[in-house]
Amino acid sequence: DIQMTQSPSSLSASVRDRVTITCRASQSISSYLNWYQQKPGKAPKLLIYAASSLHIGVPSRFSGSGSGTDFTLTISSLQPEDFATYYCQQSYNNPWTFGQGTKVEIK
């Protein structure tokens, strides 16, 4: 199985801060990397697919980059509704696997 490791596991930030979350794969996954946002009590929602493509309806302050083994999710200006847990997920090899999550909290 491909292991996905996110860092940090949690972070505290203020509204309008720039936030960066990283995800590392245990082997090269080309650009087969997706990002999801999950709020408490809710299902995950797709933000970014194929490493850098913004899903329909997702605000442009979210962006993704990377290829191979190292990937980044950036929120350019954190908004109150962005406080949530973020997961990366690889779609290169079955079984599909997720990172452990990064919780973004209010400072």
Place this chain on the structure above:
Amino acid sequence: QVQLQESGPGLVKPSETLSLTCTVSGGSISSHYWNWIRQPPGKGLEWIGDIYYSGSTNYNPSLTGRVTISVDTSKNQFSLKLSSVTAADTAIYYCAKWAQQLGYYFDLWGRGTLVTVSS
């Protein structure tokens, strides 16, 4: 628009079989791959397996032997059975649609249903 809804018992006894159904509304199940994903309380996400409308399946090797996913196209539903459950199978179970357009990803999720394994 397409929506997914999980249904099934919220409490299952140890060693018994967990059974859940996902109903697809607003669209046909006869395309795409349909998935089950679970999340133990306070923990991360684990992919369980998927099924194509034709009936072909893929399962997570960590659960192979205990999991069966089936589809009923006449009812626009697909189902999960997980046998010999233990407390470690307590989780929120989500059904999700797999998209294959300019990439591969879960683009639509159900709300999830909590299943507790306890006597």
